[in-house]
Amino acid sequence: MIVIDGGTVRRLLPMADAVDLMRDTFRRYSGGRVVQPVRHMVRSPGGEVLAVMPAHVAAPDPGTAQPHAGYGLKTVLIKPDNADRGLPVHVGLVLVFDPDTGLPAALIDAAALTAIRTAAASAAATDALARPDATVLAVLGAGVQARSHLRAIAVVRPVKEVRVWNHRPASAHALADWARDQLDLDVTVAGTVPAAVADADVICTVTAACEPVLPAAPVAAGTHINAVGSSFAHRRELAGDLVGRCAVFVDSRESARAEAGDLLLAAREGHFRIEAVRAEVGEVLGGDHPGRSSAGEITLFKSLGLAAQDVVTGFAVYRRAVAAGVGQRVELRGDGS
Numbered sequence: 001m002i003v004i005d006g007g008t009v010r011r012l013l014p015m016a017d018a019v020d021l022m023r024d025t026f027r028r029y030s031g032g033r034v035v036q037p038v039r040h041m042v043r044s045p046g047g048e049v050l051a052v053m054p055a056h057v058a059a060p061d062p063g064t065a066q067p068h069a070g071y072g073l074k075t076v077l078i079k080p081d082n083a084d085r086g087l088p089v090h091v092g093l094v095l096v097f098d099p100d101t102g103l104p105a106a107l108i109d110a111a112a113l114t115a116i117r118t119a120a121a122s123a124a125a126t127d128a129l130a131r132p133d134a135t136v137l138a139v140l141g142a143g144v145q146a147r148s149h150l151r152a153i154a155v156v157r158p159v160k161e162v163r164v165w166n167h168r169p170a171s172a173h174a175l176a177d178w179a180r181d182q183l184d185l186d187v188t189v190a191g192t193v194p195a196a197v198a199d200a201d202v203i204c205t206v207t208a209a210c211e212p213v214l215p216a217a218p219v220a221a222g223t224h225i226n227a228v229g230s231s232f233a234h235r236r237e238l239a240g241d242l243v244g245r246c247a248v249f250v251d252s253r254e255s256a257r258a259e260a261g262d263l264l265l266a267a268r269e270g271h272f273r274i275e276a277v278r279a280e281v282g283e284v285l286g287g288d289h290p291g292r293s294s295a296g297e298i299t300l301f302k303s304l305g306l307a308a309q310d311v312v313t314g315f316a317v318y319r320r321a322v323a324a325g326v327g328q329r330v331e332l333r334g335d336g337s
């Protein structure tokens with residue numbers, strides 16, 4: 001087995017490659033090539049959450065050789081206090097098993113892998129659902145996922161203007177400085193959410209909010225929204241009446257019914273019906289659903305994440321690490337194997 005740290009993950013998995021992997025994973029999931037349960041969570045009284053997400057991912061077509069297929073899992077511990085320590089809030093590991101022997105093949109830093117694959121999934125959804133002429137991007141939030149989403153959306157659309165907002169202005173300014181320096185983007189820090197999203201073509205919400213931060217009023221017709229920050233049934237980033245205005249797409253209908261607080265709370269308020277979800281993104285990418293129906297439609301991708309995404313990217317990183325001769329080899333059995 002090899003152990004792969006976060007820096008190696010980032011070197012081995014460019015964002016453009018990750019977007020392609022997510023397109024493939026969405027199609028495989030919606031095409032019935034994935035077996036995965038809804039994630040299992042253990043909560044502590046202090047607000048910490050341990051999540052375990054296993055999956056088996058099959059090749060795109062029966063009998064097709066596919067290196068990014070097999071068994072794997074991700075386990076993540078959410079430590080809210082880590083933000084004040086300058087450490088990742090989500091810490092954990094991805095484990096993939098050798099498809100032939102079943103032996104553990106790689107243990108991979110989950111924080112780096114999740115940061116890339118989550119944003120890459122949003123980019124794949126954006127490419128499928130946003131208007132082709134989208135150039136103005138608004139990002140609500142200023143953490144790891146904000147940075148990853150700036151990288152990812154620029155892969156699928158020619159981003160000409162970026163507006164960022166965060167409840168901590170200093171963090172928003174730090175994000176803007178980073179994006180100008182590292183990505184050569186034209187970035188403005190907005191003082192309010194309405195100022196950030198006014199006339200934006202694509203909005204990414206990547207906050208840790210429990211209550212809505214994005215109201216309906218300032219969102220223009222034709223906008224595409226990636227709602228990423230909330231992954232629990234009792235939390236949301238979007239106002240219920242905004243959800244009611246949207247054509248809603250998800251990564252997994254099953255997960256959305258169980259965990260998508262943005263949708264479930266809007267439904268509780270009478271703004272939305274969970275049965276009104278248009279399609280899974282994989283159905284759009286697979287040609288089974290047309291996606292956006294008009295230039296003026298507001299499309300929403302409610303992201304919860306798929307264990308299959310971690311497994312596919314985990315196998316991709318593992319194969320590349322073996323080819324490059326990187327990663328730390330560990331012998332678990334004690335017999336040299």
